[in-house]
Amino acid sequence: MLPCFLSIFVILGFLQPGNAHAGSPPPPASPVKITRTVSPDPAKNASGWPSVSADGSTIAFSSVDNLTLEDTNAISDIYIFNNKSRVLEIASLSSEGTLANGASYRPVISASGRFIAFTSLSTNLDAKDSNGLPDIFLRDRTTGKTIRVSSPIDGSPANGWSDQASLSVDGRYVLFISSATNLVAGASKPFRRVYLFDTQSKQLHPISDSNGDAFLASISADGRTIVFAATVADRPALFLHDQISGSTRPLPLKINSKDWSQFVSQVEISADGSKVAILVNDKRASALVLYDHQLDQITKIADIEPLPSTNPDSDTVAISADGRSLVYITGKALMQYDQGSGKTRDIAHFTNSTPAQVAISADGRAVAFQLKARNLADIYSLDIGGSQGRTTFISGWLTNELGAPIAGVEISDGAGHIARTDAQGNFRFEKVAPGAYTINPIREGVTFSPTNRPVSATLAGISGLGFIANPDNIVVEARKDIGMPYSLNRGCESPFQECGGPFHGFYRGDCTDLVIDAYSAGVGFDISIALDRDFMSNPRHYYRWRDARNAHDMWRYYSYTNQILAADQPYLPGDIVFFDWEMDGEVDHVALVSEVNNKSRPRRIIDATGVTADNPSGLAVEMEWRPYHANRTPGHTRWTGMRGSQSKLSDNKIPILVVALDSPNISLRLSDTLDRSISSAKMAIPGGSYLSTGIGKVISVDQPLMTSDWYFIELSSPVESTYQLGIQLVSSGIVTEHYPREGIISAGKSILIPIRLEHTDDKIELSLPLSPTQ
Numbered sequence: 114m115l116p117c118f119l120s121i122f123v124i125l126g127f128l129q130p131g132n133a134h135a136g137s138p139p140p141p142a143s144p145v146k147i148t149r150t151v152s153p154d155p156a157k158n159a160s161g162w163p164s165v166s167a168d169g170s171t172i173a174f175s176s177v178d179n180l181t182l183e184d185t186n187a188i189s190d191i192y193i194f195n196n197k198s199r200v201l202e203i204a205s206l207s208s209e210g211t212l213a214n215g216a217s218y219r220p221v222i223s224a225s226g227r228f229i230a231f232t233s234l235s236t237n238l239d240a241k242d243s244n245g246l247p248d249i250f251l252r253d254r255t256t257g258k259t260i261r262v263s264s265p266i267d268g269s270p271a272n273g274w275s276d277q278a279s280l281s282v283d284g285r286y287v288l289f290i291s292s293a294t295n296l297v298a299g300a301s302k303p304f305r306r307v308y309l310f311d312t313q314s315k316q317l318h319p320i321s322d323s324n325g326d327a328f329l330a331s332i333s334a335d336g337r338t339i340v341f342a343a344t345v346a347d348r349p350a351l352f353l354h355d356q357i358s359g360s361t362r363p364l365p366l367k368i369n370s371k372d373w374s375q376f377v378s379q380v381e382i383s384a385d386g387s388k389v390a391i392l393v394n395d396k397r398a399s400a401l402v403l404y405d406h407q408l409d410q411i412t413k414i415a416d417i418e419p420l421p422s423t424n425p426d427s428d429t430v431a432i433s434a435d436g437r438s439l440v441y442i443t444g445k446a447l448m449q450y451d452q453g454s455g456k457t458r459d460i461a462h463f464t465n466s467t468p469a470q471v472a473i474s475a476d477g478r479a480v481a482f483q484l485k486a487r488n489l490a491d492i493y494s495l496d497i498g499g500s501q502g503r504t505t506f507i508s509g510w511l512t513n514e515l516g517a518p519i520a521g522v523e524i525s526d527g528a529g530h531i532a533r534t535d536a537q538g539n540f541r542f543e544k545v546a547p548g549a550y551t552i553n554p555i556r557e558g559v560t561f562s563p564t565n566r567p568v569s570a571t572l573a574g575i576s577g578l579g580f581i582a583n584p585d586n587i588v589v590e591a592r593k594d595i596g597m598p599y600s601l602n603r604g605c606e607s608p609f610q611e612c613g614g615p616f617h618g619f620y621r622g623d624c625t626d627l628v629i630d631a632y633s634a635g636v637g638f639d640i641s642i643a644l645d646r647d648f649m650s651n652p653r654h655y656y657r658w659r660d661a662r663n664a665h666d667m668w669r670y671y672s673y674t675n676q677i678l679a680a681d682q683p684y685l686p687g688d689i690v691f692f693d694w695e696m697d698g699e700v701d702h703v704a705l706v707s708e709v710n711n712k713s714r715p716r717r718i719i720d721a722t723g724v725t726a727d728n729p730s731g732l733a734v735e736m737e738w739r740p741y742h743a744n745r746t747p748g749h750t751r752w753t754g755m756r757g758s759q760s761k762l763s764d765n766k767i768p769i770l771v772v773a774l775d776s777p778n779i780s781l782r783l784s785d786t787l788d789r790s791i792s793s794a795k796m797a798i799p800g801g802s803y804l805s806t807g808i809g810k811v812i813s814v815d816q817p818l819m820t821s822d823w824y825f826i827e828l829s830s831p832v833e834s835t836y837q838l839g840i841q842l843v844s845s846g847i848v849t850e851h852y853p854r855e856g857i858i859s860a861g862k863s864i865l866i867p868i869r870l871e872h873t874d875d876k877i878e879l880s881l882p883l884s885p886t887q
Contacts, residue, residue, distance in 0.1 A: 144461055144484075144493035147194045148176055149201070159490040161483045163472045164222045167282070167434070167573035169479025170196050171226035172472075173204065174492045175218040189216040191231045193254070196479070196494060204229050207238045208258045217250075221280045224334060224384075224475060224573065227255050228284030230262075232276050244270035249278050249289045251312065262287045262310040265295055266317070275308075282334035282384060282475075282577065285312050288320075290327050307341045309356075320354050322361070331382045331389075334434060334475070335577030337510065338386030338406065340364070342377050351377060351391070353406065357516050357538065360675065364404065366391065366411060381432045384475055385508040385576035387541065388436025388452075392417075392429060401430060401441050403452070407535060414450050415457060417443040428470045433477035434574040435506045435543075440480055440497075442468050447482065449497060460497050476505075476572035505570050508541040509578025510534070511554060511561075514685060517676070517753050519582045521638075522559070527551035547571055552578055558586030558636045584752050586635035587687035591705045591719040593634075594627055594733045624703050625662045627721040627733050628689055631705055635687070636752055644670040652843040653802055653813035655773030657853065664691065665775060665837075668700040671750040672806040680746045683713030690718065690749040692742070697835045698776035698808045700747065707735055718742070747808055766845045768877050770817040770870070772826055773839040775809040779830040779858060783812045785821035818870050818877055829863035840868060842879040850879040 148160040158177035165172050172194045177187075183203050184190055190213060191205040205217035215234030222229055229252045236242050238250055239261040248271060249263040261268075263275035273293030280287060287310040294301050296308060297319055307321040307330045321327045325345035332339050339354040351364040366377070379392040389404040399417040404410070429442040439450040446462035460480070461468070469490075470483040480495045507526065511519045511534050518538025523531055527550050532540040542550075547570050554561040562581045632638045641661040647670055648656055654673050656666045668691050671677050684690070684706050692702040708717040715738040774781040784790040789797040791812050796803060800815030814820065828836060835857050842850035858864055867883045 142496050142498075144482075144495040146491055146493050147172065147196075147199075147201075147481075148174070148178065148180060148491040160492045161470050161490055162219045162428070163470060163481035163483060163492050164220055165472045165474040165479055165481050166222050166226040167224035167475035168571070169474035169476065169494075169496070171222060172196060172481045172492070172494060173220040173222040173229055173231075174481070175220060175231070176492075183212065186212055186214065188213075189218050191217045191220045191229060191252075193222075193226070193229070194492075194494075204252055204254065205231065205233060205235070205238075206252070206257075206259060208260075210257070211237055213238055219276065219278065221278050223280050223284040224282040228253055228280060230278035230280050230284075230287050230289075232278060239264075239268075241268045242270055244272065246271065247274045247276050249275045249287060249291075249310075251284070251287055251310075253284075260312075262312075262317070263289060263291055263293070263296065263308070264317075265297075266315075269295070271296060273303075277330060279330060279332045281332060281336035283336075286310070286332060286336040287312070288330055288332040288339060290330055305343075307339065307343075309339070320361075321352070325350075329377065329380050331380050333382050333386035333576070334384030335386060335508075337577070338382060340380050340382045340389050342380060349377060351380070353389075355537065357510060357512055358518055358675075359516070364389075366393070366402070366404075379428060379430050381430055383432050383436035384434030384574060385436075385506070385541065387508070387539075388432060390414075390430045390432040390436075390439055390441075392441075401439065401450075403436070403439065405436075407537075407539065407541075414439060415441070415443070415448070417441070428472075431471045431473035431480070433473055434475035434576065435477075438473065438477035440471050440473050442471055442482075447471065447480070447495075461495060475574060478572070504544040505547050505572055506541060506543055506574045506576075507545060507550060507552065507568065507570055507578070508539065508574075508576045509552070509566075509580065510538045511540065511580045511582055512538055513582055513751060513753065515678075515683060515751075517751070519753055522582065523555040525553045525555055527553060527565075545570060554580050554582065556582070556636065559584050583685070584636045584687055587631050587752065588635075588705065588707050588719070590635040591627060591631035591707065591733075592735065594630060594721075595719070595735060597627075597721075597733050623662055623664075624721045625664055625667055627719065628667070628703050628705060629661060631687075631719075632752060638752055640667065640670070647673060649846050652769050652846060653771060653804070653811070655771050655811050655839055655841060657839060659848075664703045665700040667691075667703060668747075669806050669809075673804070676750045676753055677748045677807055678750060680743070680748055682749075684709050684715050684749060685713070685751055688749045688751045690715065690742075690746055692745045693747055693808070694745055695835070696745070697837075698778070699837050700808075706738075706749070714738075715742070767816050768818070769843045770814045770824065770879070771811065771839075771841040771843060772813070773809060773811045773841075774828065775806075775837040775839075776830075776834055777808045778832055778834040779828050779836050781810045781812060782827040782829075783814070784825045784827065786823050787821065789820075818872065822870050824868050824870070826866040826868065827863055828858055828866075830858045831861060833860045834858050838866075840879070840881075842870075842877060844877070849876070852879070852881055854885075856885075 160176035163174045175189050177189045180201050181203050193202045193204050205213040213235035214237045217233035220229050220231040232247050252259040263271050271293035272295045275289050275291035277290045292305045305326040306319050307327045309318045309320050321343050325343040327343040329342040337356050342351050352361050353364050354361040376393045376395045381390045387406050391402045401414045403412050403414050431440045437452045447460045447468050449460045450457045466484050466486040468482050472481045483490050484493050520536050522534045524540040526542050534540045549569050551565050551567050553565040560583045566578050568575050629640050644661045657663050661667050688706040691700045694701050704718045704720040706715045707719045710716045719735050721733040782792040791798050791801040802813050804811040838854040840852040841848050864885050866885045869880050
């Protein structure tokens with residue numbers, strides 16, 4: 114028998130690892146085979162699906178060979194290899210230590226190596242598992258317990274297969290894809306869905322939408338961000354799901370103007386969710402691309418030849434915890450891309466063998482991969498060393514008590530470095546040296562829980578540091594205004610006029626001023642500036658005045674930025690509560706919640722003007738929350754810091770026609786001279802968009818004169834309703850034309866309002882030359 118190291122070169126035909134580019138780290142050591150049988154004979158069957166712990170000390174994989182004395186079933190089992198002691202152990206066992214009686218494969222290992230999630234056809238790992246289908250199991254190597262996570266809440270068998278497990282760093286969250294329709298209520302349609310199992314709450318949550326088949330999924334190590342691919346309307350698409358905000362948004366995947374989302378064959382997300390490695394291919398080309406979540410930016414890393422398999426089981430890409438190091442397979446070579454240096458190097462290449470199914474440790478130093486030679490497939494480990502050894506990263510997020518992200522808060526690492534939370538509440542320290550740090554959120558007027566987090570940063574990085582923020586000065590500042598003359602009667606007729614005298618920094622008064630003052634002085638958040646910034650980034654968002662001094666404009670801002678909470682959702686002190694006194698779909702009043710009861714419902718509010726009978730003086734007062742308040746509010750919101758724009762429609766300098774309707778009962782339709790239309794159900798006019806503000810609708814058309822010189826606004830309602838309509842022409846962030854209208858529509862009737870556009874002196878003019886018709 115040949116010595117182990119010699120047999121590698123003779124049997125597999127190794128060449129030495131590739132030469133690094135100038136200035137790159139020294140070449141890695143030679144790969145080491147870890148699939149060794151208990152007999153003197155070499156392995157004869159396939160091994161695959163490597164997964165590496167954060168520090169590279171532990172590798173999980175599956176193998177058909179009997180690699181330990183305990184393995185006597187001659188089917189695929191899950192193995193654990195200790196890279197330091199060179200010891201193998203079997204992991205596909207029941208809680209009682211019984212060896213699995215069905216094939217087990219596709220393991221994933223947690224950062225510490227304690228938890229292993231895997232797919233298995235076994236029926237003896239769980240007493241209630243009798244479906245004979247692949248299920249997802251989670252084994253705790255410390256306690257020896259194995260549980261089935263792909264099951265309904267009563268533990269009965271799933272009625273479909275489950276596969277493709279993915280783990281959070283601590284093993285708390287298990288992500289997987291399943292075709293079962295009985296895992297959660299309401300999932301009766303035969304779609305493949307992405308599910309998330311929480312080992313703490315024992316709850317199973319559907320992540321992907323029910324109208325498409327999911328086929329790829331990956332979860333960040335901190336458990337916050339999930340990327341998945343699903344076929345929607347016969348077309349594949351990529352999505353990002355944020356557990357904190359609960360939002361799911363499509364991920365546009367365009368390279369050189371070509372949409373590659375339908376060609377995705379693998380997605381891998383970094384530990385902190387900041388980067389997503391994506392393998393794309395069609396019949397003519399293949400490429401590895403990197404998506405930066407924070408920058409919302411796609412970068413092509415490498416062209417890959419020959420074309421990799423379109424089978425998502427190929428796993429030919431792996432990404433380190435901080436997203437800096439990508440290891441991928443092209444042809445018969447293992448390559449590494451370092452985002453920091455922008456350099457690519459060969460880390461191993463072969464002549465008579467083909468690498469596949471690669472995995473990388475969180476610190477980017479240890480790589481495990483499958484190597485196929487003839488009819489055999491073995492697992493190898495490889496220490497690639499390199500730039501990941503010098504620095505690390507620390508990341509986390511900040512939310513309020515209900516999980517809404519908080520933006521614009523400074524975070525200190527206790528060593529002189531400052532980060533700031535972004536629009537999703539994320540913060541991140543890059544290129545910090547391994548060692549001890551104390552992470553502190555900093556914001557005047559805000560209490561944080563915990564107040565700080567001492568951490569010890571290793572080469573694997575730290576992610577998932579969570580803080581909860583509670584502004585404590587909003588109510589304090591609002592109470593300072595008790596007795597101030599905030600009054601509609603005193604205020605100006607238009608925000609473009611100045612009148613009255615100075616009080617608390619404003620020259621005119623309204624209920625909105627109380628809210629603006631309290632937020633500005635309480636947490637340094639100027640709603641007026643935030644609203645104006647939103648319009649500058651999103652000219653398709655309709656605002657009447659753009660300074661937040663109109664209650665409905667304030668509602669629009671929070672609605673456009675997805676910050677409105679339904680009236681039945683919990684309240685917190687400092688929340689802005691909106692009122693629709695006339696019940697006509699237009700918000701006409703706002704106030705601040707100052708006290709809530711033990712059920713998180715308002716007990717007292719600070720109000721200016723409000724109901725005249727309760728507040729005849731029009732002064733700011735603190736009063737009890739009454740039933741009529743609850744009956745008149747369409748929703749509420751709270752401080753979340755400055756939110757970034759999510760609009761990606763087109764160049765904001767072009768002319769844009771905007772039509773906004775405020776009424777929950779009336780439908781809005783816009784048509785052109787070719788009878789093309791935009792409505793809630795149709796989008797036929799080029800450059801058109803349709804938005805909802807919860808109780809209103811907004812239609813916009815980019816470069817409207819290129820499509821038609823006449824447009825027709827149609828309002829219709831099944832019941833008699835009042836309406837408020839706004840028509841704007843916007844160019845380069847300036848409203849050049851503005852026509853507000855209001856009226857009443859009779860039950861079952863429609864109103865048609867013609868509008869005309871024409872070029873005059875190199876600009877577009879808008880007019881309403883004809884009377885509305887019913």
